[in-house]
Amino acid sequence: SQELEQSPQSLIVQEGKNLTINCTSSKTLYGLYWYKQKYGEGLIFLMMLQKGGEEKSHEKITAKLDEKKQQSSLHITASQPSHAGIYLCGAPLSGTYKYIFGTGTRLKVLA
Amino acid sequence: NAGVTQTPKFRILKIGQSMTLQCTQDMNHNYMYWYRQDPGMGLKLIYYSVGAGITDKGEVPNGYNVSRSTTEDFPLRLELAAPSQTSVYFCASSPGLGTYNEQFFGPGTRLTVL
Numbered sequence: 582s583q584e585l586e587q588s589p590q591s592l593i594v595q596e597g598k599n600l601t602i603n604c605t606s607s608k609t610l611y612g613l614y615w616y617k618q619k620y621g622e623g624l625i626f627l628m629m630l631q632k633g634g635e636e637k638s639h640e641k642i643t644a645k646l647d648e649k650k651q652q653s654s655l656h657i658t659a660s661q662p663s664h665a666g667i668y669l670c671g672a673p674l675s676g677t678y679k680y681i682f683g684t685g686t687r688l689k690v691l692a
Numbered sequence: 693n694a695g696v697t698q699t700p701k702f703r704i705l706k707i708g709q710s711m712t713l714q715c716t717q718d719m720n721h722n723y724m725y726w727y728r729q730d731p732g733m734g735l736k737l738i739y740y741s742v743g744a745g746i747t748d749k750g751e752v753p754n755g756y757n758v759s760r761s762t763t764e765d766f767p768l769r770l771e772l773a774a775p776s777q778t779s780v781y782f783c784a785s786s787p788g789l790g791t792y793n794e795q796f797f798g799p800g801t802r803l804t805v806l
Contacts, residue, residue: 614794623782623797669734678723678742679750680795684734
Protein backbone atom coordinates (compact mmCIF):
# COMPACT_ATOMS: atom_id res chain seq x y z
CA SER A 582 0.00 0.00 0.00
CA GLN A 583 1.10 3.55 -0.62
CA GLU A 584 2.28 5.70 2.28
CA LEU A 585 3.31 9.30 2.74
CA GLU A 586 6.11 10.12 5.14
CA GLN A 587 6.72 13.66 6.31
CA SER A 588 9.83 15.15 7.82
CA PRO A 589 10.57 16.66 10.17
CA GLN A 590 7.79 15.73 12.58
CA SER A 591 8.14 19.05 14.34
CA LEU A 592 10.01 22.25 13.77
CA ILE A 593 10.68 25.34 15.87
CA VAL A 594 12.13 28.35 14.06
CA GLN A 595 12.80 31.97 14.86
CA GLU A 596 10.63 34.49 13.08
CA GLY A 597 12.20 35.52 9.80
CA LYS A 598 13.96 32.22 9.18
CA ASN A 599 13.37 30.00 6.16
CA LEU A 600 12.28 26.40 6.53
CA THR A 601 11.49 23.33 4.46
CA ILE A 602 9.09 20.44 5.06
CA ASN A 603 9.34 17.25 3.04
CA CYS A 604 6.80 14.67 1.98
CA THR A 605 7.98 11.37 0.49
CA SER A 606 5.77 8.78 -1.13
CA SER A 607 6.44 5.05 -1.35
CA LYS A 608 4.94 5.06 -4.88
CA THR A 609 4.49 7.48 -7.75
CA LEU A 610 2.19 10.34 -6.94
CA TYR A 611 -0.76 11.24 -9.14
CA GLY A 612 -1.21 14.54 -7.42
CA LEU A 613 -0.04 15.98 -4.14
CA TYR A 614 -1.90 18.39 -1.89
CA TRP A 615 -0.54 20.52 0.90
CA TYR A 616 -2.83 21.50 3.76
CA LYS A 617 -2.39 23.59 6.87
CA GLN A 618 -4.19 22.87 10.11
CA LYS A 619 -4.59 25.11 13.14
CA TYR A 620 -5.67 23.80 16.50
CA GLY A 621 -9.42 23.32 16.68
CA GLU A 622 -9.86 23.87 12.97
CA GLY A 623 -10.08 21.74 9.90
CA LEU A 624 -7.52 21.48 7.16
CA ILE A 625 -7.08 24.45 4.90
CA PHE A 626 -6.02 23.72 1.33
CA LEU A 627 -2.74 25.42 0.36
CA MET A 628 -1.62 24.06 -2.98
CA MET A 629 -1.92 21.17 -5.37
CA LEU A 630 0.88 19.78 -7.54
CA GLN A 631 0.38 17.33 -10.35
CA LYS A 632 3.23 17.35 -12.82
CA GLY A 633 6.80 16.23 -12.23
CA GLY A 634 9.03 19.26 -11.65
CA GLU A 635 6.05 21.50 -10.94
CA GLU A 636 6.48 24.40 -8.55
CA LYS A 637 3.82 26.70 -7.15
CA SER A 638 4.00 29.70 -4.85
CA HIS A 639 1.51 31.57 -2.77
CA GLU A 640 2.71 34.53 -0.77
CA LYS A 641 5.76 33.21 1.10
CA ILE A 642 5.06 29.51 0.61
CA THR A 643 6.51 27.51 -2.28
CA ALA A 644 5.74 23.88 -3.00
CA LYS A 645 7.61 21.63 -5.41
CA LEU A 646 7.09 18.14 -6.78
CA ASP A 647 10.21 16.32 -7.94
CA GLU A 648 10.62 14.98 -11.48
CA LYS A 649 10.04 11.40 -10.38
CA LYS A 650 6.82 12.44 -8.62
CA GLN A 651 7.69 10.71 -5.37
CA GLN A 652 8.76 13.62 -3.23
CA SER A 653 7.42 17.07 -2.52
CA SER A 654 8.78 19.92 -0.47
CA LEU A 655 7.10 22.92 1.10
CA HIS A 656 9.34 25.92 1.65
CA ILE A 657 8.44 28.94 3.75
CA THR A 658 10.48 32.08 3.29
CA ALA A 659 10.89 34.60 6.12
CA SER A 660 8.57 32.73 8.48
CA GLN A 661 6.02 34.58 10.60
CA PRO A 662 4.03 33.55 13.68
CA SER A 663 0.98 33.27 11.39
CA HIS A 664 2.69 30.35 9.65
CA ALA A 665 2.52 28.25 12.81
CA GLY A 666 0.37 25.14 12.66
CA ILE A 667 0.44 21.58 11.36
CA TYR A 668 1.27 21.02 7.72
CA LEU A 669 0.01 17.87 6.06
CA CYS A 670 0.58 16.46 2.64
CA GLY A 671 -2.13 14.38 1.02
CA ALA A 672 -2.49 12.45 -2.20
CA PRO A 673 -5.21 10.66 -4.13
CA LEU A 674 -4.78 6.92 -4.51
CA SER A 675 -4.80 6.07 -8.19
CA GLY A 676 -7.83 4.08 -9.28
CA THR A 677 -9.72 4.64 -6.04
CA TYR A 678 -11.95 7.20 -4.39
CA LYS A 679 -9.55 7.51 -1.52
CA TYR A 680 -6.87 9.89 -0.34
CA ILE A 681 -3.93 9.28 1.95
CA PHE A 682 -2.17 11.74 4.22
CA GLY A 683 1.20 12.15 5.82
CA THR A 684 1.55 12.25 9.59
CA GLY A 685 2.02 16.01 9.62
CA THR A 686 4.73 18.48 10.56
CA ARG A 687 4.09 20.69 13.55
CA LEU A 688 5.59 24.15 13.01
CA LYS A 689 6.15 26.71 15.73
CA VAL A 690 7.48 30.17 14.90
CA LEU A 691 9.01 32.15 17.75
CA ALA A 692 8.46 35.91 17.67
CA ASN B 693 -21.76 29.29 1.57
CA ALA B 694 -20.83 27.60 4.85
CA GLY B 695 -18.70 24.82 3.29
CA VAL B 696 -18.46 21.72 5.48
CA THR B 697 -19.98 21.97 8.94
CA GLN B 698 -19.66 19.48 11.77
CA THR B 699 -21.47 19.14 15.07
CA PRO B 700 -20.75 18.86 17.90
CA LYS B 701 -17.29 20.43 18.27
CA PHE B 702 -16.55 18.58 21.50
CA ARG B 703 -18.06 15.57 23.21
CA ILE B 704 -17.26 13.32 26.13
CA LEU B 705 -18.79 9.86 26.11
CA LYS B 706 -18.80 7.04 28.61
CA ILE B 707 -17.77 3.58 27.47
CA GLY B 708 -20.69 1.85 25.79
CA GLN B 709 -22.63 4.99 24.94
CA SER B 710 -23.68 5.83 21.41
CA MET B 711 -23.63 9.03 19.46
CA THR B 712 -23.88 10.47 15.97
CA LEU B 713 -21.42 12.96 14.55
CA GLN B 714 -23.14 15.22 12.07
CA CYS B 715 -21.61 16.47 8.83
CA THR B 716 -23.25 18.72 6.28
CA GLN B 717 -21.90 20.35 3.14
CA ASP B 718 -23.60 22.96 0.99
CA MET B 719 -21.35 22.73 -2.08
CA ASN B 720 -23.31 19.96 -3.81
CA HIS B 721 -20.30 17.66 -3.66
CA ASN B 722 -20.86 14.01 -4.48
CA TYR B 723 -17.88 12.68 -2.54
CA MET B 724 -17.78 12.77 1.23
CA TYR B 725 -15.34 11.28 3.72
CA TRP B 726 -14.90 10.65 7.42
CA TYR B 727 -11.41 10.62 8.92
CA ARG B 728 -10.05 10.26 12.37
CA GLN B 729 -6.85 11.97 13.45
CA ASP B 730 -4.86 10.53 16.32
CA PRO B 731 -1.83 12.41 17.70
CA GLY B 732 1.16 11.94 15.43
CA MET B 733 -0.72 9.49 13.23
CA GLY B 734 -2.06 11.63 10.41
CA LEU B 735 -5.52 11.07 9.02
CA LYS B 736 -7.08 7.63 8.72
CA LEU B 737 -10.09 7.09 6.48
CA ILE B 738 -13.08 5.58 8.27
CA TYR B 739 -15.82 5.61 5.63
CA TYR B 740 -16.50 7.41 2.42
CA SER B 741 -19.41 7.99 0.08
CA VAL B 742 -19.49 8.65 -3.65
CA GLY B 743 -23.09 9.80 -3.71
CA ALA B 744 -26.42 9.59 -1.96
CA GLY B 745 -27.17 6.01 -1.04
CA ILE B 746 -23.61 4.77 -1.70
CA THR B 747 -21.08 4.27 1.07
CA ASP B 748 -17.98 2.15 1.52
CA LYS B 749 -15.43 1.27 4.17
CA GLY B 750 -12.09 2.95 4.51
CA GLU B 751 -9.03 1.83 6.47
CA VAL B 752 -10.51 1.82 9.99
CA PRO B 753 -14.29 1.22 9.80
CA ASN B 754 -14.72 -1.06 12.83
CA GLY B 755 -16.98 0.43 15.49
CA TYR B 756 -18.54 2.96 13.11
CA ASN B 757 -21.46 3.17 10.73
CA VAL B 758 -22.51 5.75 8.18
CA SER B 759 -25.46 6.60 5.99
CA ARG B 760 -25.92 8.97 3.08
CA SER B 761 -29.58 9.65 2.42
CA THR B 762 -28.98 13.07 0.87
CA THR B 763 -26.12 14.73 -1.02
CA GLU B 764 -25.67 17.23 1.80
CA ASP B 765 -25.50 15.02 4.89
CA PHE B 766 -23.10 12.27 5.90
CA PRO B 767 -23.53 11.34 9.58
CA LEU B 768 -21.11 9.01 11.39
CA ARG B 769 -22.54 6.72 14.06
CA LEU B 770 -20.65 5.25 17.00
CA GLU B 771 -22.72 2.45 18.50
CA LEU B 772 -20.71 1.29 21.52
CA ALA B 773 -18.07 3.86 22.32
CA ALA B 774 -14.66 2.55 23.39
CA PRO B 775 -11.59 4.43 24.68
CA SER B 776 -9.81 3.55 21.43
CA GLN B 777 -12.26 5.83 19.64
CA THR B 778 -10.95 8.88 21.45
CA SER B 779 -9.78 11.05 18.58
CA VAL B 780 -10.51 14.09 16.46
CA TYR B 781 -12.96 13.34 13.68
CA PHE B 782 -12.96 15.25 10.41
CA CYS B 783 -15.54 15.22 7.69
CA ALA B 784 -14.51 16.24 4.18
CA SER B 785 -16.13 16.62 0.80
CA SER B 786 -14.84 16.77 -2.73
CA PRO B 787 -16.47 17.72 -6.04
CA GLY B 788 -14.82 14.85 -7.89
CA LEU B 789 -12.14 12.25 -7.85
CA GLY B 790 -8.43 12.47 -7.46
CA THR B 791 -5.91 14.88 -8.77
CA TYR B 792 -7.75 18.08 -9.55
CA ASN B 793 -10.27 17.82 -6.77
CA GLU B 794 -8.95 18.77 -3.41
CA GLN B 795 -10.95 17.94 -0.32
CA PHE B 796 -12.73 20.54 1.77
CA PHE B 797 -12.64 19.84 5.48
CA GLY B 798 -14.94 20.63 8.36
CA PRO B 799 -13.56 22.03 11.65
CA GLY B 800 -13.58 18.64 13.37
CA THR B 801 -15.22 16.99 16.37
CA ARG B 802 -13.02 16.27 19.37
CA LEU B 803 -14.31 13.10 21.04
CA THR B 804 -13.16 11.67 24.35
CA VAL B 805 -14.36 8.28 25.56
CA LEU B 806 -13.88 7.62 29.27
